[in-house]
Amino acid sequence: MRAHPAGALHAEGYGAPAWLSVPADVNALVPGLWSATASRGEDGALRVGGLDVAAIAAEHGTAAYVLDEVDFRARARAFRDAFDAAFADACGGADVYYAAKAFTCTAVARWLAEEGLSYDACTGGELAVGLRGGMPPERMLLHGNNKSDAEIARAVRAGLGRVVVDNLGDVDRIADAAAAHGVRQGVLVRVTVGVEAHTHSYIATAHEDQKFGLSLAGGDAAAAVAAVLARPELDLRGLHSHIGSQIFDVAGFEVAARRVLGLHAAVAREHGHAMPELDLGGGFGVAYTTQHDPLTPEQLAKGMAEVVVEACAALRVPVPRISVEPGRAIAGPSTFTLYRVGTVKDVELDGGARRRYVAVDGGMSDNIRTALYDADYSATLAGRASSAPPVLSRVVGKHCESGDVVVKDEFLPGDVGPGDLLAVPGTGAYCRSMANQYNHVPRPPVVAVRDGVARAVVRRETEEDLLALDVG
Incomplete structure (x- = not known):
């Protein structure tokens, strides 16, 4: 600077x-x-x-x-089709959650629902837009490092497919909301894997010194997994990882995927619980000027599939259903x-x-x-x-x-x-x-x-x- x-x-x-x-x-x-x-x-x-x-x-x-x-819908379909095809043989396909924080409105939520994508909300407001736009709640997930009790209750009440556990306190709050509404709530545990994306420090989200997720190295992620499994009101669907934004290669995803899959395998080995899903987040870059050279959805999907399949083979675990969360790469x-x-x-x-x-x-x-x-x-x-x-x-x-x-x-x-x-x-x-x-x-x-x-x-x-x- x-x-x-x-x-x-x-x-x-x-x-x-x-x-x-x-x-x-x-x-x-x-x-x-x-x-x-x-x-x-x-x-x-x-x-x-x-x-x-x-x-x-x-x-x-x-x-x-x-x-x-036309362009927005085409980019949404490109991610849907590329990741579904890349992971078809390994785990039956993949799910693409559009990151609503990039941009959302009721029309966009309706387009996404029509194109077969899912919807990633970070707040109650983004959740409200998705629901009003007609996104099926089972294809929605709620993120957030400081989710309010009201936001959690609304997500559970609406029937959201996934709520992300971002801290140990989330476990009991989500479980209590599920009990109050008489449902078993699907959750993902967000893991901080210690990978710092090559991007601006304000938008690199997987290194240890930041507000998101539970540390893999420090044992917090494993503790959260155990806490979720101890609450019958919760259905531990899998782990979640996100390494940053405006990323132009799959190298960071390779390191992150290997680390988070290590925990995935450990959970199956130590708790006898085979988590069926793994969310690798988003952050895929776009070109703002001639200095930027982003990968295509097909290149991203192929590279990430190779990484996940190889890591699962080394760990001797089945490949879980993969999810990704592009936002900027579709809307930008x-x-x-x-x-x-x-x-x-x-x-x-x-x-x-x-x-x-x-x-x-x-x-x-x-x-x-x-x-x-x-x-x-x-x-x-x-x-x-x-x-x-x-x-x-x-x-x-x-x-x-x-x-x-x-x-x-x-x-x-x-x-x-x-x-x-x-x-x-x-x-x-x-x-x-x-x-x-x-x-x-x-x-x-x-x-x-x-x-x-x-x-x-x-x-x-x-x-x-x-x-x-x-x-x-």
Whole structure:
């Protein structure tokens, strides 16, 4: 990280990063960053789902998250089919739980149910959305390191297939809720396996010094397993492991799977309980810029299947039914954020270099990830094509904050100006989920597009919505 009192984004002498090269065609859409139906029309304007972005902006305004329904469904099916096929011979297939934290709404939950996926909720709110969207409760699980008694009771009452034990206290609380409702509740025990994913420290979740799960090395996971088996109200379905987010290879999963399968085998050996399932979590990466090269669902599934089958053979245990939890990899590339440019400003840097600041009608309220994680994004002039030469630009928002940066570095046409439409791809995961009301800016809508029709699946927040929360 470059040192500067106002943050790394403001360090002296900072120019374009090494991975960002001057484009041969500033109008070209970089493959891998955009959804399946995104393209340039004959007039050079960006189109998605059969619609020109100008038409979307005219009907729904800007800023707006534009969600390609065809692409979202196709990515969901790709994970479903790839993992089911890769594990078919080993254990009869696999289950894909969509990680709702990436982005959820009732329409998305309905799409997932229709495409045969399951649903992973972390809170009562995400649980409520899944149920309202028609997701069968037996295909849902509830995570959380600090689940409330009310959330646990709601999950049990609704008939959720799995509730994840994240700490020793969860065991009795879930069992007591099951007893109160006269059911036997399926549970998974989340294991911290000591594997640190090669990702930002805030989103690496399997090393020991963090809030999630029960330590494998420290014996807490084994203690939780014993505690679950001592409560007849609970059905120990299996173990759960998650090593982080934005992961681009299967090496971390290989180490994690071997370690958690070691406990899986020990439980069968010492307790005589053959757990039928193993959840290996998610965290599969996506491409935000040209520096990212994610694996396909088929590559991920094949690699993980090889690891699991080999480890189970070495341990002489049957391969359990495998589950995975993609969220970002489905939602992320399916959506771009559509902005309108307000102001353009040139700033001189050290050595005579210049950077252009392009300000849009959104910012860190609709995409906090750049400020929070030092995340990289791309951008393109969306409303038209341009023959102007590319200029190193920084896309910033409208908020009263120096860290209000959406895209740190991008080459945009030199004639970008007020009124132009700008699109930032790869914003389907976590941007709307983490959206906020900083400076009392209402949150944008989520506009789903398909077959030439655009419809809001999450409406735009209004000032009336903001004021309605004030009391007095």
